[in-house]
Amino acid sequence: MVATSSASAGRLPIGGNPLPTEKTTSSPAVTSGSRTVLRELGLYLVAILLSLTLLTFLQGSWWKRLGVTPWYSGDGLLFMSLVKGTMEHGWYLHNDDLGMPFGLDMHDFPMADGLHFFALKLLGKLTHHPIVAVTVYYYLGFLLTTLTSLFAMRRLGVSGGIAVVVSVL
Numbered sequence: 753m754v755a756t757s758s759a760s761a762g763r764l765p766i767g768g769n770p771l772p773t774e775k776t777t778s779s780p781a782v783t784s785g786s787r788t789v790l791r792e793l794g795l796y797l798v799a800i801l802l803s804l805t806l807l808t809f810l811q812g813s814w815w816k817r818l819g820v821t822p823w824y825s826g827d828g829l830l831f832m833s834l835v836k837g838t839m840e841h842g843w844y845l846h847n848d849d850l851g852m853p854f855g856l857d858m859h860d861f862p863m864a865d866g867l868h869f870f871a872l873k874l875l876g877k878l879t880h881h882p883i884v885a886v887t888v889y890y891y892l893g894f895l896l897t898t899l900t901s902l903f904a905m906r907r908l909g910v911s912g913g914i915a916v917v918v919s920v921l
Contacts, residue, residue: 791912792906792912795902795906795912795915795916796899796902798916799898799899799902799916799919799920800895800898800899802916802920803894803895803898803920804895806920807891807894818883818884818887818888819881819883819884819887820883821883821886821887823886831886832882832883832886833847833850833856834847834858834869835869835872835876835882835885835886836882837849837850837856838869838872838873838876839872839873839876839877839882839885843869843873844858844863844869845857845858845859846858846859868889871889872885872886872889875888875889898919898920899919901918901919902915902916902919905918905919
């Protein structure tokens with residue numbers, strides 16, 4: 753039995769795919785590849801919106817009080833002073849405004865947070881306020897965690913809806 757004779761009899765050729773009869777052209781805007789990309793971007797947008805909604809529900813109206821620190825005790829005070837020192841003095845290791853008579857010197861205090869302080873320094877240049885920079889950094893952590901987990905789950909083959917729900921939680 754030859755593949756051409758089975759195709760002419762109305763059956764599928766060997767391999768199960770029908771033979772192309774005429775060439776169809778489609779607009780580049782509606783190709784299946786662009787639909788897949790738009791669908792994936794939609795999943796990421798839904799995940800961001802759900803994450804922000806959940807943050808708003810659990811934390812209250814956080815965007816109305818960006819300049820008020822919710823961490824006014826314990827390590828929060830130390831961290832805020834280090835961020836303010838980073839913004840005003842270049843880095844967190846030395847701050848002339850704290851500690852009398854020579855200022856605060858953090859060279860002997862082991863910390864492995866250089867990347868975080870660098871990100872906070874960049875946010876400080878954008879916001880010009882240490883408390884706003886720390887609060888925005890705090891909430892960006894939730895959003896980036898959501899996006900990272902969604903990316904990982906989609907690459908592992910988890911379906912879109914399940915991946916969005918699990919990444920938001």
